[in-house]
Amino acid sequence: MSETNFVLTDCHVATMLPGCDAYGAIVDGAIAIREGRIAWTGPGADLPTRLRDEATVLRLDGRWITPALIDPHTHLVFAGTRTREFEARRKGASYAEIAAAGGGILSTVRATRDASEDELVALAAARLELLARDGAGLVEIKSGYGLDQETEFKMLRAARSAGVKANVRVRTTYLGLHALPEEWRDDRSGYVTTVCEDVLPALAAARLADSVDAFCEAGAFTPDEVARFFDAARRLGFKTKLHADQLSDGGGAALAARYGALSADHIEYTSEAGVAAMAAAGTVAVLLPGAYYTLRETQCPPVAALRAASVPIALASDLNPGTSPITSLLTILNMGVTLFGLSPEEALAGLTREAARALGMQTETGTLEAGKRADIAVWDIDHPAELSYWLGRRLCHRRFLGDGPYQ
Numbered sequence: 001m002s003e004t005n006f007v008l009t010d011c012h013v014a015t016m017l018p019g020c021d022a023y024g025a026i027v028d029g030a031i032a033i034r035e036g037r038i039a040w041t042g043p044g045a046d047l048p049t050r051l052r053d054e055a056t057v058l059r060l061d062g063r064w065i066t067p068a069l070i071d072p073h074t075h076l077v078f079a080g081t082r083t084r085e086f087e088a089r090r091k092g093a094s095y096a097e098i099a100a101a102g103g104g105i106l107s108t109v110r111a112t113r114d115a116s117e118d119e120l121v122a123l124a125a126a127r128l129e130l131l132a133r134d135g136a137g138l139v140e141i142k143s144g145y146g147l148d149q150e151t152e153f154k155m156l157r158a159a160r161s162a163g164v165k166a167n168v169r170v171r172t173t174y175l176g177l178h179a180l181p182e183e184w185r186d187d188r189s190g191y192v193t194t195v196c197e198d199v200l201p202a203l204a205a206a207r208l209a210d211s212v213d214a215f216c217e218a219g220a221f222t223p224d225e226v227a228r229f230f231d232a233a234r235r236l237g238f239k240t241k242l243h244a245d246q247l248s249d250g251g252g253a254a255l256a257a258r259y260g261a262l263s264a265d266h267i268e269y270t271s272e273a274g275v276a277a278m279a280a281a282g283t284v285a286v287l288l289p290g291a292y293y294t295l296r297e298t299q300c301p302p303v304a305a306l307r308a309a310s311v312p313i314a315l316a317s318d319l320n321p322g323t324s325p326i327t328s329l330l331t332i333l334n335m336g337v338t339l340f341g342l343s344p345e346e347a348l349a350g351l352t353r354e355a356a357r358a359l360g361m362q363t364e365t366g367t368l369e370a371g372k373r374a375d376i377a378v379w380d381i382d383h384p385a386e387l388s389y390w391l392g393r394r395l396c397h398r399r400f401l402g403d404g405p406y407q
């Protein structure tokens with residue numbers, strides 16, 4: 001018996017390995033964990049005796065296990081809510097009217113600048129705990145509600161502290177080009193310059209972010225501005241991600257692919273050429289049905305073209321106060337299936353295997369196989385499709401997270 005060696009038996013294992021049976025399933029399986037890593041998976045009858053003898057055996061009473069879910073796109077460090085704006089929009093106010101009344105992203109920027117780091121940690125940890133209740137083990141968190149160096153760094157530190165507090169692994173992303181801050185309203189180019197020449201080098205020195213991101217859209221930042229940002233980021237060794245083609249086809253997905261981005265996110269309006277560029281670059285499509293739902297959009301991402309081109313498809317909550325106030329990953333699974341036409345297996349792969357790829361973490365996590373982190377969710381279900389079938393049910397029985405932080 002050992003404190004760090006476990007064997008999970010009497011369970012069905014959805015390994016999510018591709019090229020196997022549906023869900024990579026092992027019915028009546030077992031899984032051995034040694035010091036935070038998966039040591040063995042297979043049929044329970046084949047479990048090597050030495051692994052069983054050296055471990056604490058936990059019987060799971062016929063439950064299913066999957067990789068712990070991974071949310072590869074959130075903005076969950078923020079202060080304040082946008083409830084009043086939500087109410088106004090549902091009463092017919094336009095986005096321009098809301099912005100004129102002080103709403104929109106910049107209202108969250110004001111609240112987040114005013115909040116202390118401790119307040120942000122507490123708010124973010126509570127949101128992470130909600131995601132963990134639905135089986136999340138790894139969550140990406142973006143900055144972008146500070147838009148000045150001090151607040152952006154405060155957000156990134158808060159994201160990591162919240163992960164420790166909530167027992168969820170966190171990857172951080174600097175969303176430098178999210179919105180033009182009020183103090184730079186008359187000098188767009190000056191803002192992009194200070195982000196590239198002042199903030200990015202300081203960020204690299206402080207090691208606060210794992211990647212960088214931008215919002216490429218009419219009304220946000222242009223492809224040329226994003227290219228300046230990505231050039232500077234790449235010189236400093238940052239990986240890139242991009243909010244692309246959400247509300248119009250601005251060539252964002254192709255731009256992301258040109259920089260070898262980890263992912264292009266949203267992509268409702270991405271063209272065939274954009275999809276082909278993503279396929280060639282290995283850029284993951286991160287679909288965000290929560291924003292599509294909240295904004296009552298009607299243009300779906302090009303799922304058939306993504307499939308045909310073998311672009312990996314991930315899903316994410318996009319948890320944010322303005323366009324996706326959604327704290328349930330099982331709801332996102334359901335939306336991926338019901339709104340975007342993914343199969344239940346594609347959707348689950350989108351929150352496990354492909355979500356790991358969208359974070360550049362596919363060698364560490366996202367499937368249940370020997371050598372990977374033992375990040376596991378245990379579910380009270382009879383079949384994996386139940387995860388995207390029910391809405392509003394608590395299905396996660398417990399999680400295991402391999403010991404030690406990600407590097």
Ligand SMILES: [Zn+2]
Nearest residue numbers: 073075243318
């Ligand atoms: Zn986003």
